[in-house]
Amino acid sequence: MTSDQVEDARERVVDAFERSAEIYGLNRSYGRLYGVLYFAREPLSLDELAEETGFAKSTVSTAMKELERFHMVHRRSIEGEGKRAFFEPERDFWHIVKQFLDREMRREIDTMARALDDAETALEAAVDAGEDERAARDLERVRDLQQVYDRSEAFVNLVTRAPSDRLRSAFEDFADLVRR
Amino acid sequence: MTSDQVEDARERVVDAFERSAEIYGLNRSYGRLYGVLYFAREPLSLDELAEETGFAKSTVSTAMKELERFHMVHRRSIEGEGKRAFFEPERDFWHIVKQFLDREMRREIDTMARALDDAETALEAAVDAGEDERAARDLERVRDLQQVYDRSEAFVNLVTRAPSDRLRSAFEDFADLVRR
DNA sequence: CGGTATATTCGGCATATACCGAATATTCCG
């Protein structure tokens, strides 16, 4: 039966989504839910998602909240459907990446930057006070890190502020930059 | 005492490493171990790392194996130190990123690509057989994904093959690409 | 080749996480 094969094929792609989720530190179930949504012909309700994936409705509810946090799905209500919530997948992967950079990576960079600044101050004082020469070494290390994080921050700013299609084309050209 | 402040500052940076590890889906303990190594004046042994971090030696041993897998640390032996192993941090972050792309992301891309190719074949057959028009929709989705993953693969190839300093400078120029 | 220093493996415990179903809260509509 062809339609069985189609079903299998779709299932394998959803499997692949699960493994992807895993790699990026997300729960497998999120990959599955996202995958199911990705192939849905229309927005799905919590009950439909639960039915489709085999998870309890409560599980789906919390998972959806998290997936929304990552901007991987969007919640909608539909005219005449009362309170019932419907979910659609975000299919622009660049958008998802941007949101991740904006939310998670920026926060990481900020804490690190603050820690580094404090460390720099303390170490400068230590060096001036003629403390052991370990301080000088550490100061160098800290400054190296500062440079790395400054660049990361610039990159994050760049990416999160540019629209997806501009990024896509910039990355095409990026290839030439690396190669030349 | 200034040296207390220095100690505190170093500690805060190591803390920041822990949080970073967390964000990228690694264990906090890996961040701590890497951080301690980052500021070490010389390569550290398992016992020294255990002493410094408070983890059991066995814990450190397995963690080090994992950190090696990610190319975040390197294992060395030192002349006249017998069997004892010493560890050094990889300080070139680009190198670490490249290894991650090469090992993890490439594998993810491969499984997804295979799943998508299978799905494409099955769906094409279904469409030709005049199956329900859902197949046509799905085929479109699959092809969109293929494009995304093809581009990702090209990007991964590019980055993993270029030397770190070239990447760094290419990313400087990338900024102009996006902005212009 | 035997002994010693070191590394790794393994079983077990304690904690964290994923998931469930029942209980509660919220929204919408008559």
Added chain:
DNA sequence: CGGAATATTCGGTATATGCCGAATATACCG
């Protein structure tokens, strides 16, 4: 405003994970 439909929260359980210390394996040196 009340009641029905839905979503969310919460407590409990099963499983996974992190970490430890003891037991085992491995490498080096005399």
